[in-house]
Amino acid sequence: MKIGKQTIKLENTPKILQTSSMVGPKEKQGPLSIYFDLDTKDIFLGEKSFEKAESKMLELCILNLLKKSSTKAEDVDYIFAGDLLNQCISSGYCMRNLGIPFFGLYGACSTFCESLTLASLFVNANYAQKVVAATSSHFCSAERQFRMPLEHGNQKSPTAQCTVTAAGSAIVVPKDFSISGPYITYVTPGKVVDYNITDMTNMGSAMVPAVYNTLATHLQDTGRTPDYYDAIVTGDLGVLGSEIIVDLFKKDGINLQGIHADCGALIYNHDMQDTHCGGSGCGCMASVFSGYFFEQLKTKKMNKILIIATGALMSTLSSQQGESIPGIAHAVAIENEA
Amino acid sequence: MKIGKQTIKLENTPKILQTSSMVGPKEKQGPLSIYFDLDTKDIFLGEKSFEKAESKMLELCILNLLKKSSTKAEDVDYIFAGDLLNQCISSGYCMRNLGIPFFGLYGACSTFCESLTLASLFVNANYAQKVVAATSSHFCSAERQFRMPLEHGNQKSPTAQCTVTAAGSAIVVPKDFSISGPYITYVTPGKVVDYNITDMTNMGSAMVPAVYNTLATHLQDTGRTPDYYDAIVTGDLGVLGSEIIVDLFKKDGINLQGIHADCGALIYNHDMQDTHCGGSGCGCMASVFSGYFFEQLKTKKMNKILIIATGALMSTLSSQQGESIPGIAHAVAIENEA
Numbered sequence: 021m022k023i024g025k026q027t028i029k030l031e032n033t034p035k036i037l038q039t040s041s042m043v044g045p046k047e048k049q050g051p052l053s054i055y056f057d058l059d060t061k062d063i064f065l066g067e068k069s070f071e072k073a074e075s076k077m078l079e080l081c082i083l084n085l086l087k088k089s090s091t092k093a094e095d096v097d098y099i100f101a102g103d104l105l106n107q108c109i110s111s112g113y114c115m116r117n118l119g120i121p122f123f124g125l126y127g128a129c130s131t132f133c134e135s136l137t138l139a140s141l142f143v144n145a146n147y148a149q150k151v152v153a154a155t156s157s158h159f160c161s162a163e164r165q166f167r168m169p170l171e172h173g174n175q176k177s178p179t180a181q182c183t184v185t186a187a188g189s190a191i192v193v194p195k196d197f198s199i200s201g202p203y204i205t206y207v208t209p210g211k212v213v214d215y216n217i218t219d220m221t222n223m224g225s226a227m228v229p230a231v232y233n234t235l236a237t238h239l240q241d242t243g244r245t246p247d248y249y250d251a252i253v254t255g256d257l258g259v260l261g262s263e264i265i266v267d268l269f270k271k272d273g274i275n276l277q278g279i280h281a282d283c284g285a286l287i288y289n290h291d292m293q294d295t296h297c298g299g300s301g302c303g304c305m306a307s308v309f310s311g312y313f314f315e316q317l318k319t320k321k322m323n324k325i326l327i328i329a330t331g332a333l334m335s336t337l338s339s340q341q342g343e344s345i346p347g348i349a350h351a352v353a354i355e356n357e358a
Numbered sequence: 359m360k361i362g363k364q365t366i367k368l369e370n371t372p373k374i375l376q377t378s379s380m381v382g383p384k385e386k387q388g389p390l391s392i393y394f395d396l397d398t399k400d401i402f403l404g405e406k407s408f409e410k411a412e413s414k415m416l417e418l419c420i421l422n423l424l425k426k427s428s429t430k431a432e433d434v435d436y437i438f439a440g441d442l443l444n445q446c447i448s449s450g451y452c453m454r455n456l457g458i459p460f461f462g463l464y465g466a467c468s469t470f471c472e473s474l475t476l477a478s479l480f481v482n483a484n485y486a487q488k489v490v491a492a493t494s495s496h497f498c499s500a501e502r503q504f505r506m507p508l509e510h511g512n513q514k515s516p517t518a519q520c521t522v523t524a525a526g527s528a529i530v531v532p533k534d535f536s537i538s539g540p541y542i543t544y545v546t547p548g549k550v551v552d553y554n555i556t557d558m559t560n561m562g563s564a565m566v567p568a569v570y571n572t573l574a575t576h577l578q579d580t581g582r583t584p585d586y587y588d589a590i591v592t593g594d595l596g597v598l599g600s601e602i603i604v605d606l607f608k609k610d611g612i613n614l615q616g617i618h619a620d621c622g623a624l625i626y627n628h629d630m631q632d633t634h635c636g637g638s639g640c641g642c643m644a645s646v647f648s649g650y651f652f653e654q655l656k657t658k659k660m661n662k663i664l665i666i667a668t669g670a671l672m673s674t675l676s677s678q679q680g681e682s683i684p685g686i687a688h689a690v691a692i693e694n695e696a
Contacts, residue, residue, distance in 0.1 A: 022487075028485050116551075145485075209436060341409065
C-alpha cells in the first residue's frame with residue numbers, strides 16, 4: 021500500500037532468507053574482509069576478459085546464495101539484476117546459465133536497492149515465493165569503460181571513488197517461511213534529481229541531492245525520525261558525499277551523525293589502500309549489505325536499518341556532450357521486527 | 359498470483375487508460391502512419407545530438423500521454439522506462455524533467471513489455487493508482503553506438519533490421535477507473551535463452567528461441583491455445599525471425615499462421631523503404647502497440663492480444679569478444695473483457 025508521496029508499506033512483510041557476497045583482492049584486504057562469503061585473488065576469475073570475469077563473479081555469488089539457502093535454481097521464481105556495463109552484459113550473460121525468469125534493471129549504483137525493492141514487492145504481493153536480487157561491478161571492466169584503459173595508469177582525483185570488484189545477492193521469501201530473517205517493511209523508490217554537477221570524478225557530490233530527496237521523503241512518508249534506525253546506510257556517497265549529506269540534514273535540524281554510514285566509505289581503509297573517497301559501483305552496497313549489514317541484523321547487533329543505494333545516471337557520452345550528472349536513490353527499510 | 363511455471367495472473371485486472379506514440383520521418387512514411395500520435399520531421403528534434411533528441415522524443419511522448427489521459431505528472435505514482443543507449447541515458451535524462459519516481463530497466467528491445475509488466479503488477483497489487491511504462495529508440499543514436507557512424511554510409515546485410523526512431527508509452531490504472539480500457543490479464547516474464555547465434559546483423563534469428571520459450575510457457579501456464587488470441591504480436595523478430603517462429607511452432611503441431619504479427623515487420627513497407635528485415639529497437643513495439651494495436655482494442659477490431667517483446671542482450675564488446683547473442687522475451691496478455 022502506498023503511503024505519503026512515494027513510499028510503499030509492505031504489509032505482508034516479506035523476509036530476507038539469505039544473502040551472499042563475493043569480492044576481489046582489494047576488497048578482501050579492506051576492513052570488512054571477514055564478512056564476505058567468497059573472494060578471488062585472480063581478477064580474471066580464470067576468464068579471458070574483465071567483462072566475462074564480472075559475469076562469472078555474479079554467477080558464483082548467486083550460486084553461493086542458492087547453496088546457502090538450500091534453494092535450487094529452478095525453485096527461484098524470478099530474479100532482478102543489473103550492473104554498470106554497457107547493455108548490462110554482466111547480468112545478461114550470467115542469467116543465460118541460471119535459467120531463472122529475469123528482469124534486467126539499470127539504476128547505476130542504485131541498482132541493488134532497486135532490485136531488492138522489486139523482489140520484495142513481488143513476494144509481498146504473492147506473485148512469487150522466492151525472488152532473488154543481485155548486482156555486480158568490477159574495477160577493471162568499469163575503469164576501461166568509463167575512464168581509461170588500466171594500462172594508461174592514470175592518476176585519480178582526490179574526490180574520485182574506486183569501482184569495487186564485488187557482487188552481492190539476496191533471496192526474499194514470504195514471512196511465514198520457517199527460517200528466521202529480517203523483514204522488508206517499507207520501500208521508497210526515488211526520483212531523478214540533478215543539481216548540475218558535471219565533474220565525473222566527484223560522483224559522491226553529484227548523488228547527494230538524490231539521497232537528500234529520497235531520505236527526506238521517506239522520513240516524511242513514514243513519520244519516522246533518523247534515530248528510529250540503528251543505521252541509515254547509503255551506497256555510495258563515499259567520504260566526501262557522506263560529509264555533505266550529514267551537513268545538508270543538519271541545516272534542516274536533523275542529526276544524522278552517528279546514524280549515517282556509507283558502504284563506499286566502509287569497504288576500504290582509505291589511508292592504507294589509496295582509495296581516495298572510497299568505493300562505488302553496483303557491487304559495493306550489494307556486497308557490504310549482503311556481507312556486513314545482514315550479519316549485523318542476524319546477530320541483532322542492529323535491528324532496524326534503512327539502506328539507500330544511489331546511482332549516477334550519466335554515461336561517458338553524456339559527459340562528453342557537456343551534460344550534468346543526474347542522480348537517483350532508492351531506499352529499503354529492513355527490520356528484525358515487523 | 360503465479361500460475362504454472364512463470365506466468366502471473368493479474369486477478370485485479372488493471373487497465374490501460376491511455377497510450378501515446380511518437381515516431382521519426384521514416385516511420386511516419388510507413389504503413390502505420392495514421393496510427394501514431396506525434397511525429398517529427400527533424401531527427402534532431404531541435405537538440406544538439408542524437409542522444410539528446412531521443413531523450414526529448416521520449417519526454418514529448420510521455421507528456422502527450424499525460425495530456426491525452428488528463429493526468430498531471432505529479433499524479434503519476436511511478437514510471438518504468440528504459441532504452442538501448444549505454445547507461446540508458448535516454449530515459450535517465452528524460453526523467454530528470456518529469457519528477458516521477460523512476461525504475462530504470464534494461465531489457466534491450468524487450469523493455470516495453472518488461473515495463474508494462476511491472477507497471478501492471480504495481481497497480482494490480484494496489485501499490486499505485488497510476489503507473490507509466492515507456493521506452494524509446496532512435497535510429498541515429500543506435501546506429502553509431504552499435505554499428506557504424508552514419509557518415510560511414512555502410513551497407514546493411516539482407517537479414518539486418520533498422521532501429522526505429524520512435525517512442526511509446528502507456529498509463530496503467532486500476533479496473534474501477536471510470537474510463538473504459540483494455541485489461542492486463544496475464545504476464546509471462548521470460549528467461550534468457552541463447553542458441554549460439556553470433557551474427558549481430560541477424561538479430562531476429564537470435565531472438566526466436568526466447569520467443570519460442572516464453573510463448574510455449576505462456577500457452578502451457580494458461581492452458582490457452584494460440585487461436586484464443588486475435589493476434590500474438592512479437593517485437594521485433596522482423597521478417598525472417600517471423601517466418602522462423604511460425605515454422606518452429608508448426609513442428610510442434612501449433613499453427614501461428616494468421617495469428618502471429620511482428621511490430622518490426624509491420625512498421626515499414628520493406629519493398630519501398632529499403633528496410634531489409636524490418637524495424638527493431640525499444641521504440642518499435644512501444645510505438646506500434648501504443649499506436650496501432652491499442653486502437654484495434656479500443657475499437658474492438660481485436661479483443662484479445664498477446665504482446666511479446668524480445669530483446670537481444672549482447673553489447674558491441676561482447677560480440678567483439680566472440681560471445682553469442684542471448685535473447686529474452688516477455689509476454690503480456692491484454693483483453694477487452696477480464
